[in-house]
Amino acid sequence: MTDTDSVRIRVFSLNCWGIRYSSKQCSQRYVMIADMLCREEHDIVLLQEVWSEKDYMSLKKKLACSHPHSHYFKSGVIGSGLALFSKHRIHDTFLYRYSLNGYPYMAHHGDWFGGKAVGMAVIGIGNLTANVYVTHLHAEYCREKDSYLPHRVVQAWELQQFVRHTSAGADIVILGGDLNLHPQDLGNRLLMSYTGLRDSYLETAKFDGCEDGITLIADNPFTNKKDLVPFEKGIRIDYILFKGSPKTDVFCDSMSTTKGSVPDQPFPYSDHETLTAELRLESHNLPGTGRDKSLKDSATGKLAELVDIVTEARTEVKVGLHCAERMRYTAQRTGVMGVALLLLELAIAAVPWLALGAQQPFPSTSFYLLAGLCFAILLTTTMLYIFYTMEVKSLQGAEDQMRLAVGSLQEGLRGFSLAQALNAQRKPPGGLSACNPEE
Amino acid sequence: MTDTDSVRIRVFSLNCWGIRYSSKQCSQRYVMIADMLCREEHDIVLLQEVWSEKDYMSLKKKLACSHPHSHYFKSGVIGSGLALFSKHRIHDTFLYRYSLNGYPYMAHHGDWFGGKAVGMAVIGIGNLTANVYVTHLHAEYCREKDSYLPHRVVQAWELQQFVRHTSAGADIVILGGDLNLHPQDLGNRLLMSYTGLRDSYLETAKFDGCEDGITLIADNPFTNKKDLVPFEKGIRIDYILFKGSPKTDVFCDSMSTTKGSVPDQPFPYSDHETLTAELRLESHNLPGTGRDKSLKDSATGKLAELVDIVTEARTEVKVGLHCAERMRYTAQRTGVMGVALLLLELAIAAVPWLALGAQQPFPSTSFYLLAGLCFAILLTTTMLYIFYTMEVKSLQGAEDQMRLAVGSLQEGLRGFSLAQALNAQRKPPGGLSACNPEE
Numbered sequence: 059m060t061d062t063d064s065v066r067i068r069v070f071s072l073n074c075w076g077i078r079y080s081s082k083q084c085s086q087r088y089v090m091i092a093d094m095l096c097r098e099e100h101d102i103v104l105l106q107e108v109w110s111e112k113d114y115m116s117l118k119k120k121l122a123c124s125h126p127h128s129h130y131f132k133s134g135v136i137g138s139g140l141a142l143f144s145k146h147r148i149h150d151t152f153l154y155r156y157s158l159n160g161y162p163y164m165a166h167h168g169d170w171f172g173g174k175a176v177g178m179a180v181i182g183i184g185n186l187t188a189n190v191y192v193t194h195l196h197a198e199y200c201r202e203k204d205s206y207l208p209h210r211v212v213q214a215w216e217l218q219q220f221v222r223h224t225s226a227g228a229d230i231v232i233l234g235g236d237l238n239l240h241p242q243d244l245g246n247r248l249l250m251s252y253t254g255l256r257d258s259y260l261e262t263a264k265f266d267g268c269e270d271g272i273t274l275i276a277d278n279p280f281t282n283k284k285d286l287v288p289f290e291k292g293i294r295i296d297y298i299l300f301k302g303s304p305k306t307d308v309f310c311d312s313m314s315t316t317k318g319s320v321p322d323q324p325f326p327y328s329d330h331e332t333l334t335a336e337l338r339l340e341s342h343n344l345p346g347t348g349r350d351k352s353l354k355d356s357a358t359g360k361l362a363e364l365v366d367i368v369t370e371a372r373t374e375v376k377v378g379l380h381c382a383e384r385m386r387y388t389a390q391r392t393g394v395m396g397v398a399l400l401l402l403e404l405a406i407a408a409v410p411w412l413a414l415g416a417q418q419p420f421p422s423t424s425f426y427l428l429a430g431l432c433f434a435i436l437l438t439t440t441m442l443y444i445f446y447t448m449e450v451k452s453l454q455g456a457e458d459q460m461r462l463a464v465g466s467l468q469e470g471l472r473g474f475s476l477a478q479a480l481n482a483q484r485k486p487p488g489g490l491s492a493c494n495p496e497e
Numbered sequence: 498m499t500d501t502d503s504v505r506i507r508v509f510s511l512n513c514w515g516i517r518y519s520s521k522q523c524s525q526r527y528v529m530i531a532d533m534l535c536r537e538e539h540d541i542v543l544l545q546e547v548w549s550e551k552d553y554m555s556l557k558k559k560l561a562c563s564h565p566h567s568h569y570f571k572s573g574v575i576g577s578g579l580a581l582f583s584k585h586r587i588h589d590t591f592l593y594r595y596s597l598n599g600y601p602y603m604a605h606h607g608d609w610f611g612g613k614a615v616g617m618a619v620i621g622i623g624n625l626t627a628n629v630y631v632t633h634l635h636a637e638y639c640r641e642k643d644s645y646l647p648h649r650v651v652q653a654w655e656l657q658q659f660v661r662h663t664s665a666g667a668d669i670v671i672l673g674g675d676l677n678l679h680p681q682d683l684g685n686r687l688l689m690s691y692t693g694l695r696d697s698y699l700e701t702a703k704f705d706g707c708e709d710g711i712t713l714i715a716d717n718p719f720t721n722k723k724d725l726v727p728f729e730k731g732i733r734i735d736y737i738l739f740k741g742s743p744k745t746d747v748f749c750d751s752m753s754t755t756k757g758s759v760p761d762q763p764f765p766y767s768d769h770e771t772l773t774a775e776l777r778l779e780s781h782n783l784p785g786t787g788r789d790k791s792l793k794d795s796a797t798g799k800l801a802e803l804v805d806i807v808t809e810a811r812t813e814v815k816v817g818l819h820c821a822e823r824m825r826y827t828a829q830r831t832g833v834m835g836v837a838l839l840l841l842e843l844a845i846a847a848v849p850w851l852a853l854g855a856q857q858p859f860p861s862t863s864f865y866l867l868a869g870l871c872f873a874i875l876l877t878t879t880m881l882y883i884f885y886t887m888e889v890k891s892l893q894g895a896e897d898q899m900r901l902a903v904g905s906l907q908e909g910l911r912g913f914s915l916a917q918a919l920n921a922q923r924k925p926p927g928g929l930s931a932c933n934p935e936e
Contacts, residue, residue: 226666
C-alpha cells in the first residue's frame with residue numbers, strides 16, 4: 059500500500075482485583091503484574107480495580123521506564139479504581155462519573171463507594187490522536203434476580219453517549235475494561251451498536267486464550283465456582299474494543315488472554331484473565347478514503363436494530379424507575395409513620411390520662427428509647443427519600459434521552475427509506491449522511 | 498461571497514428564578530415568558546432555574562407551535578433546572594453532572610440539591626450540526642469570603658473539558674446560561690481561553706441593553722441591592738458564548754438584554770435580565786477554508802496565557818483541597834470523640850464504682866440522652882467523613898488533570914518555540930498542529 063502509513067500498537071487490559079487486606083495475595087500479584095508490564099512494554103495498559111492509590115503509585119514507580127505516562131482516575135469515596143499507563147504522551151484526561159451506581163446501604167457490595175466511572179485519555183501515537191477509554195461497570199451479583207440491572211443499563215447508555223460524543227475528533231478509539239456484561243447482554247449490544255466499536259476478540263485474525271474468549275474462568279484458583287453457575291467454564295465480561303475514523307483504519311492482528319495460570323508463577327495475576335490485543339493502524343494520507351467498518355455499515359438494518367435495542371433499554375429503565383418510585387414511596391410512608399409515632403408518644407407523655415388508665419406515668423426509659431427510635435426512623439427515611447429521588451431523576455433523565463434518541467433514529471430511518479426509494483427511481487447512489495447513527 | 502451559505506439564528510437565554518411558592522410572581526412571570534417566547538420565535542431558547550417540571554411541561558405546551566422540540570435535563574434531588582427549546586430538530590442530548598456542587602447540609606443555599614450540570618443537545622440547523630450547551634454554575638453568596646470558589650472553579654474546569662471534548666464533530670458551538678462568574682473571574686477565563694468560545698456581548702456588532710452588559714442589575718425590582726455590593730449598578734454573570742469550526746464561521750450581528758422592566762408589564766421576567774443574540778453562520782462549501790478566530794489565534798501568546806490560567810486554577814483547587822482535608826479531619830476527630838464518650842458512658846453504667854464515689858447510680862434519663870447524643874455524633878460524623886472524602890477525591894482528580902494539562906501545554910509551547918526557531922532559519926511557514934490547545 060503506497061498511500062497509507064501503518065503503525066502497530068499493543069493494548070493490555072486487566073481487572074487487578076486489588077482490594078488491600080481482602081483480595082488474596084494482593085501485594086505479590088501487584089509485583090507480578092508490574093514485572094510483566096515492564097517486560098512486555100505494551101503501548102497502552104488499562105487497569106481496573108486498582109483501589110488503593112498506594113498500589114498505583116508503586117506501579118507508576120516500577121513502570122517509570124517502560125510506561126513514562128500514566129493517570130489514575132479519582133472518584134467516589136474509595137476511587138474509581140481505574141488506572142492508565144502509556145508509552146506515548148497523554149495530552150489530556152477527562153472523567154465521567156455514572157449517575158447511577160448501586161446503593162450506599164449495600165455496603166457489602168461496595169460498588170457505590172467506588173464511584174464507578176469511565177476515564178478518558180487523549181494520547182498522541184505518532185501523528186495520530188487516540189481517544190482511550192477505561193471503565194468498570196457495576197458488578198452482577200445475581201444474574202437471575204439482578205436488582206442492579208437498570209443501573210448497569212444506564213451506565214452502558216451513559217458510556218456509549220460519552221464515547222460517541224467525545225470521540226469525534228479522534229483518529230482511533232480504544233475502550234478497555236471490565237464491563238460486567240456478557241457479549242449478548244443488552245448493555246453490550248447498546249454500546250457496540252451505537253458507538254460502532256468493534257470487539258477485538260471477534261475481529262482478531264489470530265486468537266490465543268480461553269475457549270469463547272472467557273475472562274472470568276472456573277480454572278482460575280481465585281474465582282468462586284459457585285458464582286459462575288450456570289456458566290460452568292466461565293464468562294466473558296472483559297473487553298478491548300476499538301474503532302477507526304474516516305482517516306484511519308484499525309485491524310486486530312492478534313489477541314490473547316491468560317488461561318488461569320501464569321508460567322513459573324504460583325498463582326495468576328488476578329481473578330480475571332489478562333487481555334492483550336495487537337492493533338494495526340493504517341492512516342491514509344488522503345483524508346476521506348477511510349474504509350472503517352463502523353462507518354460503512356450504518357445502513358437501514360443497523361439503524362432498525364439500534365431502534366430495537368434502545369427500545370429494549372428503555373423498557374429496562376422503566377422497570378428500574380418503577381422499583382425506585384416504589385422504594386421512595388415506602389421510605390416516605392415509613393417516615394410519616396415515624397412522625398405519627400413520635401407525636402403519639404409526645405401526646406401520651408404530655409397528657410397522662412391518654413395512657414388509657416395505666417397507673418404508672420410513662421416510664422422514662424421507654425420514653426427515651428421510643429423517641430430515639432422515632433428520630434432514627436425519621437433521619438433514615440429522609441436520607442433514603444433523598445437518595446431514591448436522585449435515583450428516580452437519573453432514571454427519568456436516561457429514559458427521556460432514550461425516547462428522544464429513538465425518535466431521532468426513526469426519523470433517520472424514514473429519511474433513509476425515502477432516499478432509497480428516490481434512488482431506486484433515479485439510480486445514482488445517494489449518501490448515507492442523513493441517517494448515520496454516528497451523527 | 499459566492500462559496501459560502503449564510504444562515505441567521507437567534508439564541509435566547511434566561512435564568513427564570515422559578516422557585517415555586519418562593520420566587521415572587523412566579524406563575525405570572527412564567528406566563529409572560531411563554532407569551533414572549535411564543536411571539537419572538539427564537540431559534541434556540543436556553544432556560545435555567547426552571548426548578549419545577551410542571552412549569553417546564555406548561556412551557557412545553559404553550560411553545561408547542563413556536564418551538565416543537567425541547568428537552569428538560571433531570572439531575573440531583575430537585576433537578577438541574579435546565580431546559581432547552583428549539584425550532585430545529587434535537588437529535589441527541591447528554592448531561593454532565595459536576596462532581597462538586599456545594600454541601601447538602603447548606604440546605605438554605607440549596608445548590609447541592611439542584612444537582613448542577615451542563616446539558617448538551619445536538620441540533621440540526623439546515624445542513625449544519627450545532628452543539629448547544631446550557632448550564633448554571635454554583636451561586637456566589639459572598640464574594641469576599643467565597644467558600645464555594647474551589648467548587649465553582651472545578652465546575653468551570655469540567656465545563657470547559659466537556660465542551661472541548663464533545664464539540665469536535667460540531668459545525669457550531671453555542672453555550673448559554675448563568676455562569677455565576679464575572680467576565681474577568683478565573684472560571685470564565687479558564688472556560689473562554691481553553692475552549693476558544695467567544696462572548697457575544699464582546700463580539701457583537703450592535704448592542705442594546707444595560708451598561709457593561711450587566712444581567713443582574715440594581716434597577717430590577719426583584720434583586721436585592723445589598724447582594725450586589727460593591728457593584729452598585731449590577732454584575733454580568735449570564736452569557737451567550739459561541740464558536741465556529743473549520744467549516745463554519747460564526748459572527749454575532751446583534752445582541753440585546755432587557756433593562757430591568759418589560760414594556761406594558763407590571764414586573765420583569767425574572768431577577769436576571771434576558772439575553773438575545775443574533776448569530777450569522779457562514780458555512781464554506783470547501784471544508785478547510787474556515788477563518789474562525791478561535792482556530793487562528795492559537796499562537797504562543799494564547800498558549801502561555803492558558804498555562805498561567807490553568808496554574809491559577811490549580812492553586813485555587815489546592816486551597817479547596819486543603820480546606821476539605823481539614824474538614825474531613827475535624828469530622829474524623831469528632832467521630833473518635835463520640836466513640837470515646839460512648840465507651841466511657843457504657844463503662845460508668847456497667848461498673849458503678851467508676852462514677853467516682855457518686856451515691857446515685859447512673860440516672861437512666863441522662864444515660865439515654867447521652868447515648869442518643871453519642872450515636873447522633875457518630876452517624877453525622879460518619880456521613881460527613883464520607884462526603885468530605887468524596888470532595889477530596891474530586892478536588893484531587895481535578896488537580897491531577899490540571900497538572901497533566903499544564904505539562905502538555907508547556908510541551909506544546911516548547912514545540913511551538915522550536916518550530917518557530919526552525920522556521921526562522923528555513924523560512925517556509927510551519928503548521929501549528931503540534932501546539933494547538935484545541936487538540
